Amino acid sequence: xELIFEKSVSGRTGxxxxxxxxxxxxxxxxxxxxxxxxxxxxxxxxxxxxxxxNLSRRNFSVDxxxxxxxxxxxxYNTKVTExxxxxxxxxxxxxxxxxxxxxxxxxxxxxxxxxxxQLAEITGMEEVTTQPLAGAHGxxxxxxxxxxxxxxxGDAKRKYxxxxxxxxxxxxxxxxxxxxxxxxxxxxxxxxxxxxxxxxAMNDEVAAVMLTCPNTLGLFNPHIAEICAIAHEGGALxxxxxxxxxxxxxxxxxxDVGFDVIHVNLHKTFGTPHGGGGPGSGPIGVRGDLVxxxxxxxxxRREDGSYAVEDHPEGIGRVSDFFGNFAIMARAYxxxxxxxxxxxxxxxxxxxxxxxxMMARLKEEYELPFDQTCMHECVFSASRQVENGVHAIDVAKxxxxxxxxxxxxxxxxxxxxxxxxxxxxxxxxxxxxAFIEVMLEAARMARENPGRLHEAPVTTPVGRLDETxxxxxxxVCCE
Amino acid sequence: MGYCPNTPDDIRxxxxxxxxxxxxxxxxxxxxxxxxxxxxxxxxxxxxxxxxLMREKAASCGADITPFIGGGIYDxxxxxxxxxxxxxxxxxTAYTPYQPECAQGTLQALxxxxxxxxxxxxxxxxxxxxxxxxxxxxxxxxxSLRITDxxxxxxxxxxxxxxxxxxxxxxxxxxxQAVQVAPDGCASDLAGLMAAIDDETAAVIVQxxxxxxxxxDFRELAQKAHDHEALLIVSCYPIALGLVASPGEMGAxxxxxxxxSLGNHxxxxxxxxxxxxxxxxxxxxxxxxxxxETVDHQGRRGFVLTLQAREQHIKRHKATSxxxxxxxxxxxRGLIFCASLGKKGFEDLAQLNYDKAQYAKSVLGAVxxxxxxxxxxxxxxxxxxxxxxxxxxxxxxxxxxxxAGVPLGQYYPGMERALVVTVTEKRTKDEIDxxxxxxxxxxxx
Numbered sequence: 001x002e003l004i005f006e007k008s009v010s011g012r013t014g015x016x017x018x019x020x021x022x023x024x025x026x027x028x029x030x031x032x033x034x035x036x037x038x039x040x041x042x043x044x045x046x047x048x049x050x051x052x053x054n055l056s057r058r059n060f061s062v063d064x065x066x067x068x069x070x071x072x073x074x075x076y077n078t079k080v081t082e083x084x085x086x087x088x089x090x091x092x093x094x095x096x097x098x099x100x101x102x103x104x105x106x107x108x109x110x111x112x113x114x115x116x117x118q119l120a121e122i123t124g125m126e127e128v129t130t131q132p133l134a135g136a137h138g139x140x141x142x143x144x145x146x147x148x149x150x151x152x153x154g155d156a157k158r159k160y161x162x163x164x165x166x167x168x169x170x171x172x173x174x175x176x177x178x179x180x181x182x183x184x185x186x187x188x189x190x191x192x193x194x195x196x197x198x199x200x201a202m203n204d205e206v207a208a209v210m211l212t213c214p215n216t217l218g219l220f221n222p223h224i225a226e227i228c229a230i231a232h233e234g235g236a237l238x239x240x241x242x243x244x245x246x247x248x249x250x251x252x253x254x255x256d257v258g259f260d261v262i263h264v265n266l267h268k269t270f271g272t273p274h275g276g277g278g279p280g281s282g283p284i285g286v287r288g289d290l291v292x293x294x295x296x297x298x299x300x301r302r303e304d305g306s307y308a309v310e311d312h313p314e315g316i317g318r319v320s321d322f323f324g325n326f327a328i329m330a331r332a333y334x335x336x337x338x339x340x341x342x343x344x345x346x347x348x349x350x351x352x353x354x355x356x357x358m359m360a361r362l363k364e365e366y367e368l369p370f371d372q373t374c375m376h377e378c379v380f381s382a383s384r385q386v387e388n389g390v391h392a393i394d395v396a397k398x399x400x401x402x403x404x405x406x407x408x409x410x411x412x413x414x415x416x417x418x419x420x421x422x423x424x425x426x427x428x429x430x431x432x433x434a435f436i437e438v439m440l441e442a443a444r445m446a447r448e449n450p451g452r453l454h455e456a457p458v459t460t461p462v463g464r465l466d467e468t469x470x471x472x473x474x475x476v477c478c479e
Numbered sequence: 480m481g482y483c484p485n486t487p488d489d490i491r492x493x494x495x496x497x498x499x500x501x502x503x504x505x506x507x508x509x510x511x512x513x514x515x516x517x518x519x520x521x522x523x524x525x526x527x528x529x530x531x532l533m534r535e536k537a538a539s540c541g542a543d544i545t546p547f548i549g550g551g552i553y554d555x556x557x558x559x560x561x562x563x564x565x566x567x568x569x570x571x572t573a574y575t576p577y578q579p580e581c582a583q584g585t586l587q588a589l590x591x592x593x594x595x596x597x598x599x600x601x602x603x604x605x606x607x608x609x610x611x612x613x614x615x616x617x618x619x620x621x622x623s624l625r626i627t628d629x630x631x632x633x634x635x636x637x638x639x640x641x642x643x644x645x646x647x648x649x650x651x652x653x654x655x656q657a658v659q660v661a662p663d664g665c666a667s668d669l670a671g672l673m674a675a676i677d678d679e680t681a682a683v684i685v686q687x688x689x690x691x692x693x694x695x696d697f698r699e700l701a702q703k704a705h706d707h708e709a710l711l712i713v714s715c716y717p718i719a720l721g722l723v724a725s726p727g728e729m730g731a732x733x734x735x736x737x738x739x740s741l742g743n744h745x746x747x748x749x750x751x752x753x754x755x756x757x758x759x760x761x762x763x764x765x766x767x768x769x770x771x772e773t774v775d776h777q778g779r780r781g782f783v784l785t786l787q788a789r790e791q792h793i794k795r796h797k798a799t800s801x802x803x804x805x806x807x808x809x810x811x812r813g814l815i816f817c818a819s820l821g822k823k824g825f826e827d828l829a830q831l832n833y834d835k836a837q838y839a840k841s842v843l844g845a846v847x848x849x850x851x852x853x854x855x856x857x858x859x860x861x862x863x864x865x866x867x868x869x870x871x872x873x874x875x876x877x878x879x880x881x882x883a884g885v886p887l888g889q890y891y892p893g894m895e896r897a898l899v900v901t902v903t904e905k906r907t908k909d910e911i912d913x914x915x916x917x918x919x920x921x922x923x924x
Contacts (some may be wrong), residue, residue, distance in 0.1 A: 014821040058570035059584035063568035089539035093748035100874040107536035133610040134804040173791035179652030274574040275808030276585040279750035322748030340523025345822035368733035428484040430833035460580040462781035470773035470785040
């Protein structure tokens with residue numbers, strides 16, 4: 001498809017700019033004046049609407065296709081919560097920071113406060129801040145809180161953060177951004193971080209251990225409380241990456257297990273849309289004695305029931321401009337209110353049931369490196385198919401031809417040829433059965449006609465793209 | 480519940496396939512002592528009840544206040560097409576385009592977005608968005624540390640104070656230093672900034688227009704930074720770029736900014752998007768996702784995520800940033816906003832903002848006892864010196880339904896009587912005239 005810039009016709013104008021009701025001013029001084037108008041496209045509104053409508057049709061999405069992208073929790077995004085999130089469009093955040101302004105924005109402040117309380121209850125933490133703008137941003141904020149805790153205790157020697165080799169890449173990257181060096185602990189044959197190697201890695205220079213539970217293999221780590229205890233004995237804090245919280249809603253609370261800091265991905269567990277890559281929202285929760293290190297400002301509830309914005313002077317400062325991605329938070333709040341206690345428990349139960357069903361139906365054809373009851377996702381390997389020259393990527397591309405968004409492939413890194421499937425609770429058995437049939441068909445094809453898998457996809461506007469060329473050319477905008 | 484579709488029959492069949500007696504059995508790997516100690520939440524609601532509750536909350540969100548406030552976030556008009564197109568579920572219910580063949584919609588849109596940002600800022604390479612304006616400034620600071628292998632950035636204190644706080648926080652853990660240079664009145668102290676640059680300096684960070692609304696020429700500052708092999712980072716307000724010289728024209732090496740004003744609703748603080756763009760030679764140091772052009776095996780043009788070896792999912796702790804999810808949908812809104820207005824419309828919109836603010840300057844500056852503090856050019860914001868405490872005046876005007884501006888005392892000690900006033904194209908002449916009358920009344924009656 002042509003670019004919008006290639007549809008531009010000199011002199012064509014788009015939407016009408018409001019008329020002026022004031023005199024035209026003298027121009028800006030030459031030294032600060034732009035020399036040429038910005039080369040934006042010159043298109044009519046219909047051209048524009050067709051262009052982006054047709055572009056949208058070149059996407060797979062949850063509303064059009066089953067999207068079992070492991071680790072991303074691509075559940076259905078309820079429409080009523082979309083409507084709810086849009087109700088605050090005209091609310092200027094600066095109002096809340098003006099003297100007396102918090103009185104004017106009681107509704108949104110109540111949502112921030114109540115959502116923080118709900119997330120604290122769901123995760124078993126003392127307090128929550130909604131400021132972080134995505135999961136990775138939450139991780140960095142959480143590690144900054146941990147750094148502030150050690151510093152306040154005068155414990156200056158801790159310079160390492162431990163992560164398992166199966167962790168999300170954001171974990172080590174976030175800890176590094178907060179100034180820590182990374183120690184990576186390998187996965188044991190039983191599928192979790194190797195407990196003995198972890199013990200050996202622990203010492204009084206370790207600031208924190210970051211874990212996901214269930215881990216990225218979709219397995220619940222039975223040693224999780226022991227890991228927390230070992231970390232605490234060594235004076236380190238424990239960080240819970242909430243990417244996989246969907247599996248344990250109402251079943252396990254990280255705070256009860258012994259985690260000190262957690263983040264939650266509202267765009268995964270709490271049903272807010274993924275937006276083609278964002279916006280997300282990554283609130284963090286902390287245990288009691290870490291509350292004072294949370295970022296500033298805090299939304300508090302006064303005795304008269306009104307809400308106020310307060311500075312948080314001992315905290316780590318500000319990690320985003322205001323209170324977080326509010327319209328996303330409002331959707332998550334609405335989602336929690338919509339589903340309620342029982343609905344949220346049903347989420348984890350059905351998510352786990354669906355994933356185990358997928359696992360049971362596919363394990364005859366696909367290698368299952370860790371054959372045990374999984375939680376919300378399961379990880380296969382295409383290692384059997386590799387014997388016929390077919391790789392995980394080939395299976396993924398064939399799924400596209402059959403109308404399914406592929407699972408996550410080649411992650412986690414500790415499984416070769418990984419195929420990570422997370423169906424989520426909002427998919428029906430019938431949808432999963434259709435997906436399973438195509439997966440089984442791909443496995444048969446790998447034996448009988450591997451060439452077809454190598455050609456895939458053939459039904460999309462473009463075939464497999466030359467990524468090496470893209471990296472070499474570095475063409476990232478049009479001339 | 481309506482969102483978990485499996486029937487009791489489905490569940491029975493699935494459990495049989497799994498070989499489990501009950502759903503609860505699937506949670507057996509969780510040791511009993513680790514089970515949740517509490518889960519106290521209200522019961523669920525119907526859609527009708529939920530919307531009643533949410534409308535109640537939305538009723539108290541300051542919607543009837545006339546805003547003359549900015550501070551980095553601006554009340555601009557949004558063409559109807561932006562909401563309609565960004566509400567296409569094919570856009571908003573997709574995720575990161577890791578499988579490019581079934582994500583060309585998102586990928587091409589982001590490529591067009593990157594092109595738009597490059598053209599606005601006068602730069603050569605943009606990423607596919609960052610979280611917001613403040614974190615974008617912080618990421619630019621980190622980028623300058625990587626490029627120069629130095630540990631000091633100089634920050635003009637007329638940069639948005641909220642953004643400066645975020646920069647300080649980001650640099651803190653890395654043992655890097657942020658040296659603040661106080662403004663000269665309402666302008667950046669260019670001489671002071673230049674004097675602060677030395678061979679240890681990674682970058683100088685300025686903002687255009689600055690927090691007081693002043694627009695300045697940074698060419699000489701850029702030259703001085705480059706003489707010391709330091710970078711110039713300019714944080715800019717994209718609507719102003721329709722009229723004001725771009726960071727590229729000013730000699731900047733990295734341009735960043737808050738993208739909210741490009742077609743994103745105020746929404747009490749987000750989601751918005753941050754943008755970052757740079758010279759092509761620094762492209763490998765950019766944080767976050769980048770979309771690049773390529774071809775398929777038949778030579779058809781297509782778009783992919785590129786230079787991923789910079790990113791956390793490949794490089795882990797050695798990545799250029801930890802960012803994974805960005806603000807893709809907000810960036811898409813920014814793109815559609817710019818394309819809706821087009822070349823002429825965008826310039827006209829900037830001119831209209833400028834004209835209205837110039838009118839407001841003359842009217843408000845004429846109020847008894849009020850002085851204009853900016854000595855040079857401004858765009859759509861300016862700073863007034865009041866004869867009374869700014870916070871008090873603002874609070875009294877809020878009671879009359881007007882947010883008169885952002886009082887500076889809380890951010891700049893000693894400027895308790897100063898007020899930054901913002902006038903976008905949405906403020907009418909009548910609203911401006913009324914603000915003048917209200918100020919007169921509050922100050923003198």
